[in-house]
Amino acid sequence: MSKSYLDLGETHCAIGHPKTAFWQWMLTVDHKRIGIMYAAVMFVFFFVAVFTALMMRIELFAPGAQFLDGDTFNQAFTLHGVLMIFLFIIPGIPAIFGNIVMPLMIGAKDVSFPRLNWATFWLYIFGCLVALTSLFNFNITEGEVLFNFADTGWTFYAPYSLNTGTNVVTTLVAAFILGMASILTGLNFLVTIHRLRAPGMGFFQMPLFVWGIYATAWIQLLATPVVGITLILAIMEKYFGIGIFDPSKGGDPVLFQHLFWIYSHPAVYLMILPAFGIMSEIIPVFSRREIFGYRTIALSSASIAGIGYLVWGHHLFTSGMSDLAKTIFSFLTFFVAIPTGIKFYDWIATMYKGKIILDSPMLWALGTIVTFAIGGLTGVTIAMVGSDIHLQDTYYSVAHFHYAILGGVVFLLFAGMHYWFPLVTGKFYKESTAKVAFYLNFVGINLLWFPMFIAGYLGMPRRYFDYLPEFEIYHQVSGVGAIVIISGLVLMFYNFLSSWKSGEAAPVNPWGATTLEWYTPTSPPPLENHSKVPYVDFGPYEYHHAEPKVKFDLATMKRID
Amino acid sequence: MSDHPYVPEIAVDREGNEYEVQGWQGDFFGGKFGFWLFMLTEIMMFGAMFMVLTYYFTLHHDDFINASASLNRTLGGFNTVVLLISALTMGLGLLKMRHGDVKGSKLMIWATILLALVFLGVKAVEWTAEYNHGIFLGLPALQGGLPESKPFGEIMFFGMYFTMTGLHGVHIIIGIGLMLWLLKRINAEKVTPEHYILHFNLALYWDLVHLIWVFVFPYYYMIGAGLSTGGH
Numbered sequence: 055m056s057k058s059y060l061d062l063g064e065t066h067c068a069i070g071h072p073k074t075a076f077w078q079w080m081l082t083v084d085h086k087r088i089g090i091m092y093a094a095v096m097f098v099f100f101f102v103a104v105f106t107a108l109m110m111r112i113e114l115f116a117p118g119a120q121f122l123d124g125d126t127f128n129q130a131f132t133l134h135g136v137l138m139i140f141l142f143i144i145p146g147i148p149a150i151f152g153n154i155v156m157p158l159m160i161g162a163k164d165v166s167f168p169r170l171n172w173a174t175f176w177l178y179i180f181g182c183l184v185a186l187t188s189l190f191n192f193n194i195t196e197g198e199v200l201f202n203f204a205d206t207g208w209t210f211y212a213p214y215s216l217n218t219g220t221n222v223v224t225t226l227v228a229a230f231i232l233g234m235a236s237i238l239t240g241l242n243f244l245v246t247i248h249r250l251r252a253p254g255m256g257f258f259q260m261p262l263f264v265w266g267i268y269a270t271a272w273i274q275l276l277a278t279p280v281v282g283i284t285l286i287l288a289i290m291e292k293y294f295g296i297g298i299f300d301p302s303k304g305g306d307p308v309l310f311q312h313l314f315w316i317y318s319h320p321a322v323y324l325m326i327l328p329a330f331g332i333m334s335e336i337i338p339v340f341s342r343r344e345i346f347g348y349r350t351i352a353l354s355s356a357s358i359a360g361i362g363y364l365v366w367g368h369h370l371f372t373s374g375m376s377d378l379a380k381t382i383f384s385f386l387t388f389f390v391a392i393p394t395g396i397k398f399y400d401w402i403a404t405m406y407k408g409k410i411i412l413d414s415p416m417l418w419a420l421g422t423i424v425t426f427a428i429g430g431l432t433g434v435t436i437a438m439v440g441s442d443i444h445l446q447d448t449y450y451s452v453a454h455f456h457y458a459i460l461g462g463v464v465f466l467l468f469a470g471m472h473y474w475f476p477l478v479t480g481k482f483y484k485e486s487t488a489k490v491a492f493y494l495n496f497v498g499i500n501l502l503w504f505p506m507f508i509a510g511y512l513g514m515p516r517r518y519f520d521y522l523p524e525f526e527i528y529h530q531v532s533g534v535g536a537i538v539i540i541s542g543l544v545l546m547f548y549n550f551l552s553s554w555k556s557g558e559a560a561p562v563n564p565w566g567a568t569t570l571e572w573y574t575p576t577s578p579p580p581l582e583n584h585s586k587v588p589y590v591d592f593g594p595y596e597y598h599h600a601e602p603k604v605k606f607d608l609a610t611m612k613r614i615d
Numbered sequence: 616m617s618d619h620p621y622v623p624e625i626a627v628d629r630e631g632n633e634y635e636v637q638g639w640q641g642d643f644f645g646g647k648f649g650f651w652l653f654m655l656t657e658i659m660m661f662g663a664m665f666m667v668l669t670y671y672f673t674l675h676h677d678d679f680i681n682a683s684a685s686l687n688r689t690l691g692g693f694n695t696v697v698l699l700i701s702a703l704t705m706g707l708g709l710l711k712m713r714h715g716d717v718k719g720s721k722l723m724i725w726a727t728i729l730l731a732l733v734f735l736g737v738k739a740v741e742w743t744a745e746y747n748h749g750i751f752l753g754l755p756a757l758q759g760g761l762p763e764s765k766p767f768g769e770i771m772f773f774g775m776y777f778t779m780t781g782l783h784g785v786h787i788i789i790g791i792g793l794m795l796w797l798l799k800r801i802n803a804e805k806v807t808p809e810h811y812i813l814h815f816n817l818a819l820y821w822d823l824v825h826l827i828w829v830f831v832f833p834y835y836y837m838i839g840a841g842l843s844t845g846g847h
Contacts, residue, residue: 166639167649241652249645253626253634275652279659287667287778294752295759296774297767298667303759304675304767313663587636589628613629 058480058578059086065581068172083168084581088175089153090478095179096142096150097547103137104540106130110519111536114529117521127519128205129220133189135208136225140232141182143463144321145239147328148274149178151470152243152267154478158571159261161252161590163582166245174238181231188224207517209318210285212299212310216292223292226285233278233285240274243267252570255590258349261569262594265352266331269359273324277363281317284310308373315366323362323390325459327355329466330397333419336473337401339567340416341408342600347400348593354393361389371442380439387437394430398423409600413565414488418469421496425461429454432507447517449528450510453503461499468495468546475550476560477571480578483553491546498539505531568602569594575608586611643812650816654823661827664779668834671771678768683839685750686776687741691836694737695828701730702825709818715808721801724794727821731791738784742777752777776835783831786824793817 057064067081079087110130113122122130157165165171189203204222206215210229215222247268251260260268288310290296297303299310330351338345345351367375367383375383401423410416432454436442445451475483506514509528514521521529563572575585588611596603605615621640625633639645672679708723742751749756750773755763757770764770797817800806806813 162639164639166642166645168639237653237656241649241656244652245645245649246639248648249637249642250639253636254628275656276659279656280663283660283663286782287664290752290774290778294774294777295757296752296778297757297759297770298671298774300759303770304671305771306670306674309667309670313667316663587624587626589626589634591628612627 056576057580058576059084059581060480060578066168068169081172083164083172085153085157085164085168085171086478086579088171089150089155091175092145092149092153092178095182096146099137099141099182101543103134103142104543106134106137108536108540110134111529111533113519114521115533116529117523117526119520122519124519125205128207128517129203131517132204132207132225136185136204136229139208139321140229141185143325143459145178145232145236146325146463147332147467147470148239148243148267148270148324150467151263151332151474152239152270152328155474155571156243156264156267157246157250158477158574158579158583159264159569160247160250160255161570161584161587162246162250163587165242166249167242170238171242174235174242177238178232178235181228181235184224184231185228188221188228209314210288211314212288212291212307213301216288216299223289226288230282230285233282236274237278237282240271240278243271244275247271252587252590258352259590259593260352261331261571262334262345262348262351262355263328263331263569265355266328266334269355270324270327273320273327273359273362277317277320277324280313281321284313284317287313308370308375311370311373312366315369316363319366319369320359320362322459323358325463327358329463330355332466332470332473333401333422334397335567335569336415336419336469337404338595338597339473339565340411340413340419341405342411342566342597343404343408344593344595344597345400346403346406347396348595350396351400354396357393358390361386361393365390368437368442371439372446384437384439388434391430391434398427413472414483414485414492415469415473415565417489417492418465418472421492422462422465422469425457425465425496425499428504429457429459429461433458445510447515448510449506449514449516452516453506453510456503456506457499461503465495465499471550473565474571475553476564476577478578479554479557480560480576481553481557482560482564483549483557487545487549491542491549494542494545495539498535498537498542501535502532502539503535505529505535562608566602568596568604573606573608573611584611585609588613641810646812647815647819650819654819657823657827661779661782661830664775664782665830665834668775668779671768671775672838675766675768675771678766679772680839680842682765682769682772682776683835683837684842686836686839687744688836688840690737690741691832694734695832697730697734697737698825698828701727701734702822704730705818705821709811709814712806712808712811712814717801717808720814721798724798724801728791728794731787731794735784735787738780772835779831780835783824783827786827790817790821790824793820 059065062075063078065078065082065084065087067078068083069081072078072081079091082088109122110127113120113127153171157163204220204225206218206222210222210226247264287298291298291300295303297305299305299307301307334345334351365383365387367379368387371380432450436445436451436454472483472488505528509525512525514525514528560577562574562577570584570588574580574583585608588606592604603615604613606612607614621638623638624636626636627633704723704726708720708727711720711723745751751757755761756765757773758764759770794817797806797813800813
């Protein structure tokens with residue numbers, strides 16, 4: 055039996071040659087192991103954040119304060135936002151599947167800077183720890199323990215974030231460190247994609263997930279420094295009072311919002327682009343057809359990244375901006391819908407006359423087409439200045455955001471987890487359980503967030519721990535939806551974990567996919583990926599009568615078709 | 616990681632033509648490319664700060680000119696010259712390394728470290744003088760709403776001045792640390808005339824550090840120069 059990358063000793067380490075499995079994992083430079091470690095850490099934080107969200111939902115089940123007071127509620131949604139955004143979804147897909155799958159897809163043995171990749175992972179962990187210390191800041195005065203956590207929301211708007219007594223600076227430092235990790239990951243992937251493609255593979259022979267990672271990496275590289283410096287300026291402001299964002303010293307608090315969103319708006323495209331990449335991998339495999347419009351999907355990733363830079367102002371329609379600037383930002387925001395629409399039509403056209411197989415990865419992908427379409431189109435409505443004035447900071451924008459990010463990015467992350475689970479673990483999950491979990495999630499997300507569109511339209515503001523009685527019905531439907539979706543999540547993760555432990559063994563390439571990551575000599579793949587680097591003179595999605603056109607002898611990577 | 620010498624793999628196409636596979640090992644171009652990308656992030660970072668500065672310069676034009684006039688142009692100018700010369704020594708060091716003159720190269724790196732220390736020393740003198748005039752981060756003159764407070768624009772100017780020159784100073788200190796590490800690597804023969812990517816990237820870094828200063832200097836020191844000399 056040949057060895058896989060999960061076996062003892064099957065790894066290169068950053069320092070020395072440790073003998074124990076524990077240290078081999080801690081010091082590993084293998085991109086696949088690092089991706090798994092990212093996933094493990096991220097999903098712990100994900101469930102903590104889900105739990106805080108559940109606490110808020112329970113509080114909101116009836117009007118009035120039941121078991122969370124206003125301050126705790128503020129801290130809860132800040133914690134939820136910071137964990138979900140900075141610790142989970144921004145690093146999310148690039149750190150997990152960018153690491154595990156991207157080098158395999160381009161026929162590389164590892165990323166360009168494996169040691170840097172290892173160091174980046176630990177920088178990420180360090181950032182997480184700093185974020186956690188800001189949570190556990192107890193202030194003990196006269197026997198009374200004060201729980202001290204940032205309550206600003208994840209956007210840290212000045213001047214409140216700088217005047218508040220809570221511990222926002224540590225959170226800012228954490229966001230900066232996590233940003234550094236993000237930059238280094240992006241840098242590593244850019245160099246990898248430019249330098250380590252298998253001979254013969256041009257940019258337009260790359261699988262579309264690699265295109266998504268490529269566009270994402272540019273955003274990570276160019277946008278993250280801006281938020282880094284914004285946070286440094288905020289820290290200088292807090293400790294030394296340099297006045298940058300403080301109107302009482304001639305500063306401009308709206309400048310903070312500009313600088314913050316210059317990063318944070320491209321960041322949502324940074325989340326969604328690799329997710330779209332996963333969709334582009336799954337749709338052709340489960341339609342048994344070549345993807346429709348390969349080049350348009352690849353280039354629309356690049357143009358979403360490009361246009362996404364120029365739209366940040368739509369977060370500031372009510373913050374004080376000239377009407378001309380509002381009009382321009384609104385107009386530019388509409389433009390993002392064009393490449394996104396192109397992708398959607400391409401995916402649907404791929405399925406046309408395909409042989410569609412409704413396995414769980416495909417179910418997740420199809421579900422996302424529905425949920426992300428809702429999330430994306432409601433985004434277009436609030437890109438209009440007029441309607442945004444009405445809907446800004448209501449549940450409508452909360453619902454839009456969660457449909458787009460949970461119903462788009464996270465759903466596609468789950469789709470990718472189902473799709474690549476046999477590759478990563480060499481096991482099958484239970485398909486029936488996976489389907490039940492999907493339907494629970496799909497019903498849950500709609501129950502949870504669709505009522506918020508209506509409540510928001512009727513004027514329910516976001517971030518309030520109490521509300522008027524007429525909104526009760528919407529909150530209660532949401533509350534039920536939250537329970538449904540959480541049971542779906544728990545079931546899904548139980549399925550993954552129990553199947554990894556004692557699932558049925560999966561063969562190499564169980565889905566009959568065409569991309570290179572499946573053509574490894576063993577399942578799961580060995581330490582340095584493919585047995586030999588193949589010469590790539592074929593496209594990534596070539597099917598012939600619903601079978602992959604290109605076939606390899608997996609022990610030598612010679613073409614046998 | 617593997618201690619064996621790296622032998623690139625060969626991929627074969629269907630006609631039997633052979634292609635050398637680019638591995639991550641010994642990828643000079645990749646190392647260079649990665650570092651250029653890193654420098655882009657530095658430019659975005661300092662670029663955002665220059666953007667903030669420009670914005671406030673338009674808001675508080677006269678205050679900025681007045682505050683700039685009080686800076687010490689002699690010391691600032693001297694530091695600019697020191698940093699430009701250090702860029703020269705850094706470049707010469709790299710050239711010597713590439714031509715096999717390891718000893719000369721090390722000498723040049725030491726010269727660069729020395730010049731960087733001179734830069735930091737002068738900076739310390741400048742900041743001390745400013746502190747003694749009551750102008751420093753956190754001192755009352757730079758807080759709003761007090762009797763001794765300076766005007767809005769000057770508070771802003773000095774706040775940004777200390778932040779940006781401070782951040783630049785941190786880059787100089789990191790650069791000195793990296794140069795000492797480079798010397799160690801040269802002594803350990805990990806950096807050689809055949810394998811000098813670390814030296815190359817450090818020279819790039821140093822160029823960026825002095826380039827940032829070339830923008831910082833006129834923006835802070837020179838905009839008020841006309842005022843202090845009574846016009847031109």
